[in-house]
Each structure stands twice: as structure tokens, then as C-alpha cells.
Amino acid sequence: MALDERIITRAIMDRYIAKLKEAIDLDVAIVGAGPSGLVAGMLLAEAGKKVALFERKLSVGGGMWGGGMLFNEIVVQEEAKTILDQVGIRAQHYTDGYYTADAVESVSTLTSRSVKAGARIFNCVSVEDVMMRPERIMGLVLNWSAVEMAGLHVDPLAVRCQVVVDATGHDTEVVKVVERKVPGSLSTPSGKRAGERSMWAEEAERLTLENTCQVYPGLYVAGMAANATFGGPRMGPIFGGMLLSGQKVARLILEQLQS
Template identity: 75%
Template sequence: MPLDERIITKAIIDRYFEKIRGILNLDAAIVGAGPAGLVAGYCLASAGKKVAVFERKLSVGGGMWGGGMLFNEIVVQEEACHVLEELGVSTRLYQEGYYTADAVETASTLTSRCVKAGAPIFNALSVEDVVMRPEGIVGLVVNWTAVNMAGLHVDPLAIRARAVIDATGHDTEVVSVVQKKVPGRLKTPSGSLEGEKSMWSDEAERLTLENTRDVFPGLFVAGMAANATFGGPRMGPIFGGMLLSGKKVAELVFAYLESLPKESS
């Protein structure tokens, strides 16, 4: 049978529209497809929640792909190995307390498991605003990353979500929007975005997990975005805290969703 370019094009359009129509009303919207966001998506979808992940870049996986300075290996501490093992990623003991994993295997496996669990990933989509009501954040405002890069005046579209997770890493994209729109209202010591501090791996890994929490009604932070929001340091190419943060934020969001009134069908 000869291939017809019109059918190829129609198949892509129909399937994408089907996919995006299915996520216009979510339990949880995750912004950022790095390690914390992917683990959170996998955990929440596996628990039966309706989830989608939005990534402004064309590639997903965050900083994992490059390992440390393009040496594509990552380090995780022992207490985080079980997260990788659950998802099917191989780890190797380097010395007591330090395990390594192939960065490409880790990023690709987390991505695959997240999608297969039922959390689709929409890449090249940027979050430029939130949907807000008196009770808090109830959704996201999205546009094509290419539109923003080109500086085009194109109105965005909105997606509803009962909870939003900012897992955008150093950039804290969603938290930054909230701070700009309602200054002084974040649940940080100063009420504002505290900002990322210089590298201190041990302290950063501890604080990544401690700072994983809600920061505004309907908004949670995870991974490096949690540290940057609450003023913790960066950690470099060790990813255990981010993996554990993704699992923790999924548990927090699940409990939050269960506490909300049931939506009428």
C-alpha cells in the first residue's frame, strides 16, 4: 500500500488533539519533566490520579542527561536507590553510601515509566501563568515554547488542575509567577521566593526533601525548585534527593486531593 502524506498528517493531528483534550481537567498538573517531576507523575498516576507533565524544553529528563559536566553518570545515595530499583533502573555501588547510575538509562527509563503509568508528557509547552481563584491556584496557562522564544503575541490556553507541582528546578517558573502576581503570599519565611544558594551537596540533599511541601494554596514544590523556593543550596550531579522529593510530593498531593470535596460529575 502506498503511503499518503495526508493520512500521516491527519494521524498526528487527530492523536495529539485526542491526547490534549483528555488532560484539560486534571487532578494534578506537574510543571517540569526532570527527575522529581517524572517520579511524581509516575507515583500519582500509579495511584489512580489524573496527571499530566508539562515541559518547556523539547527533551525531557532535566539535568540528568548530562550527568556531571557531560560525563553521563549520576550519583545517588543509598536511601534513594529503592526509587530507581522500583522503576527498573540499574545502580552500582561505588563505595559505602554512594551509588552510580547511567544518566541516559535513568532519564529514559523514568520518562517511559511515567508515561506508561498514565501521566502523559507534553514537551515544548511553557507555563506562562496560573489560573487563580480566591481559594488558590486551580490551573495553568500554557503556550508553545517556540511562541515565547520568538516573542510572538499569541494568546495562550488554560488547563484546569486541582493541584499544581512546580518541579522546574533552578528556575522555579510557577512559583516566580505566583510571587509576581500576589507578592508576599508564599509560605516561606519572608513570604517571597528565597532563591537558590551556592553548592553544598550534603545540606542540599537534606533540604530538598525537607522543603518539598505546599508553598501556596494548590501549589506544591519539589526537587531543586523546592530548594530555590525556600533558600536551600544547589547539590550538583547527585540526584537522590530529587528522586525522593518526587515521591514525597506525590504523597502530599495525593493526601491533599483526598481532602478536597468530591467534584460533581
């Protein structure tokens, strides 16, 4: 069979545009395809919700992808091992309450399960702004990450959704936009983003789950973004709290959408 470069190009363009057009109206838009975002996207899609994840980097997986200092193994505590078991990620017992898993297997499995459940993942896409109405966030304003990095003046496109999840980790990209546009409006003690504190794994894992919540009408925080919003510490390469946070935010959103 003779190959025609024009057909290859048309195939990529047609299929990508079709995916993007399907994502213009969503139930849930998740910003950040790290561990909490991937788990949330998988569970929401499995529940029949229309979900898309927007990841600013070329690769997905967030901090999980590199394990600890590029040793591509992760640690999870016993409470989170059930999530690994449910999706078929092999975990090895290390010592009391601690399990390890291959970082590459973990990210690739969660990514595959999310996409096969129906979630769409768009990489190299950054959130430039949010669509906001007086009462709530209504969607996201998107641009290519390369445009943002180059500092080019290129107008963005927008997608609409019922709920946004900020799962952007330390950067809290969406929360920062809301804080800038509506100062003092976040449901934190100060009304502002507190920023993350120094590493304390035990406290961070607890607070990651506790801080996973709605922080502005239509905006939830999950994973490290939850701790950075409320002033919790960072936890390093233990990812149980991230996985459990993705599970919790999916449950909270389903409760909201079904009410």
C-alpha cells in the same frame, strides 16, 4: 502499501489533539519533567490520578539527562537507591553509601514508566501564567515554548487542575508567577522566593526533601525548585534528593486529594 502524507499528518494531529483535550481537566499538573517531576507523575498516575507533565524543552529529564558536565552518569545515595530498584534502573555500588547509574537509562526508564502508568507528557510547552481564584490556584495558562522564545503575541490556552507542582528546577517558573501576582503570599519565612545558594551537596540533599511542600494553596514545590524557593543550596549531579522529593510530593498530594 502506498503511503499517503495526508494520512500521516491527520494521524499526528488527531492523536495529539485527543491527548491535549484529555489534559484540559486534571487532578495534578506538573510543570517540569525532570527527575522529581517524572517520579511524582509516575507515582500519582499509578495511584489512579489524572496527571500531565508540561516540559518547556524538547527533551525531558532536566539536569539528570546530562549527568555531570555531560558525563552521563549520575550519583545517588543509599536512601534513594530503592526508587531506582523499584523501576528497574541498574545501579552500581561505588563506595560506602554511593551508587552510580547511567543517566540515559535513568531518564528513559522513568519517562517510560510515567507514560505507561498513564501520565501524559507535553514537551515544548511553557507555563505563561496560572489560573487563580481568590482562594487558590486552579490551573495553568500554556503556550508553545517557541512562541515564548520568539516573543510573539499569541494568546495561550488553559488547563484546569486541583493541584500544581512546580518542578522547574532553578527557574521556579510557577512560583515566580505567583510571587509576582500575589506578593508576599508564599509560605516561606519571608513570604517571598529566597533563591538558591551556592553548592553544598550534603545540605542541599537534606533540604530538597525538607522543603518539598505546599507553598501556596494548590501549589507544591519539588526538586531543585523547592530549594530555590526556600533558599537552599544547589547540589550538583547527585540526584537522590530529587527522586525522594518526587516521591514525597506525590505522597503529600495523594493525602490532600483523598482527605
